[in-house]
Amino acid sequence: MSGLRVGHEALLERGLRLPGLSRRATALSQLPPLGLLTLAGLVPDDWDVGLVLDDGVVEEATAVDQILSAGEHGASENGQPDLVAFSALTPSADRACRLSERLRKRGITTIIGGLHATAAPDHCQPHFDVVVRGDGEPSFERLLIDFRGDRMQPEYQSRGHYSLSDSPMPRWDLLGDHAPPRYTVQSMRGCPWSCSFCAASRLLGPARVKPDVLFERELAAITSRQSRPWIELADDNTFASDRDHSWMLDALQRHGARWFTESDWRIALRPKLLRQIAESGCRQILVGLESNVFRYPGMGAKTADWDRMMEAVLAIQDAGIVVNGCFIVGAEGETPASIERLGDFLDEAPLGEVQLTLQTPFPGIGLYQSLLKAGRLLPGDFARYTLFDVVYQPDQMTAVQLQDSFDELVGRVYRPEAQSRRDQIQKSIRSKRPRRKVSP
Known part of the structure; x- marks a missing residue:
């Protein structure tokens, strides 16, 4: 059960059909399960x-x-x-x-x-x-x-926590004779942080890594179906573990993969790792910046001064990797004015790409329980929990105000001239990409 789902028709009309966001929606719809x-x-x-x-x-x-x-x-x-x-x-x-x-x-x-x-x-x-x-x-x-x-x-x-050293080979043959545009590989499961808005980080247990030999085995199976594949690492925070990532990155390079993943800004503090990531074929990294005003609970060591995080973004992009800055609208204290200020920032931001979502209290996270206890969850079924539809009563404005302000922000951030500006930033970043050797 996949696909980008949005219930709010006005948002569909205003922003989700614009090229910048529909591009990512298309990429998500292409990912195999x-x-x-x-x-x-x-x-x-x-x-x-x-x-x-x-x-x-x-x-x-x-x-x-x-x-x-x-x-x-x-x-x-x-x-x-x-x-x-x-x-x-x-x-x-x-x-x-x-x-x-x-x-x-x-x-x-x-x-x-x-x-x-x-x-x-x-x-x-x-x-x-x-x-x-x-x-x-x-x-x-x-x-x-x-x-x-x-x-x-x-x-x-499950009894205890499943070891990824026992991971079976995915049945790629079930996809049929036609290779999908993108493949997914998991190098780790879980995340050491417990951000209040994230349902994935802790529900399946502690962060665990997949052994290098199994990771490369899956890459080999994919490249036997499609040369130089697009890979999305199905990780919550690929470089948050203390493993040595050299083998994994070498494998991605040897197999000629072009790839995307999610991480936090702190990879910019590790120049050698950042260089290896760029040389291995990484095209884009989604970095959770979350908000230029508020700090969400549970973010752990990735919490930092805003200027420091933006310096890290520039360092990552200077290495030839596009940063997809992820922002979550709707924190406690959010107002129409703070959302407008985010739009002002994004109009001038050096980011190669931007992802916008609404804070969504998914079941299983503390935010859901606290809003439920406070009577702030709005009536309706789970089909509304899309990351683009307001499902709770904000503390500083009405739900309608939050939805309208978010809709306007989406229309502003993904309007053609704004996306064209980011496309030019991406072009500049791509020019910095290191040349790499790919094994035959």
Whole structure:
């Protein structure tokens, strides 16, 4: 269950169709579902496995038909699958629930896992036969064994913290003969920080890294399908660990990858690492700057003086890597005036790219619980938790004011002349890119 989802029509009309933001939305929609492809690598050879990608656009009845006909060798003997496993983030969870209900009426067993299922199992349990919480790999293996033994449980949860040294090879073959424009690889899971707005950093346990040999094995599998691939590292903060990243970066360079990831500004304090990142083919790094006024709780060591962070941005871009500055609107204390000041800054900022989202209190994080306790969550279902729709009552203005101010900011930041200015910045950054040697 993927795709960029936005409920606010005015925002769609004003900004999300503009080139700057639609470019990133297109890139996100092209990413294969790494979690499901990884779990598919655990399925025994005598199972028939199919993959369905749902972007939330097609009619639900059509989506069900796609699920029923999926499989490596066509439908099963009774014309339908025995198990259907869903992976859904919060904004697509309600649609996943409705699809599951349709399938269950046909006697099909349905399963859901992922961040939303981990954080909000009570929301999922009425609509699915099985809810998997936490790391999916160890639970999925037990679940398949229990299904065959007719002893499936309504809930599975990983015991302890799954080691990425046991990671199976993702089933890239399920994508068919056509290689996707972008591939995803995970080099680490989790993040050492616990930013108040982030649901991913702690729900699946502590930060863990994937062994270098497994990382390169996955790269080799991808490059056997597509030379010089575009890679997105499916990490929350790739360089936050204390591992030696040299092997990983050498592997990316040897395989000719062009790649994107997320990190924090502190990589600029490590000149040798920054040079290796640039030489290995990194094209862009999303850096969580969050706000030029407010500081969100839980940001740990990445909290710093604003000028210091901007100096780091310039250092990263001087190395030939575009910084996609990520800003979150809607902190406690936010006002229409502070949002307008952010727009003033972004009109002149040296950033090669910009990402704007609204603070969103996802289930499983402290912000959700505090706003729920205070009665500040707005009524409605989880389909509104898109990062672009206001779902809580701000403390310094009305929800309508926050939505309108954010909509205006999006229109301002992604207007054609603003994006053209950033395109020129990107062109200048690309000219600084180091030449690299790629192994044949």
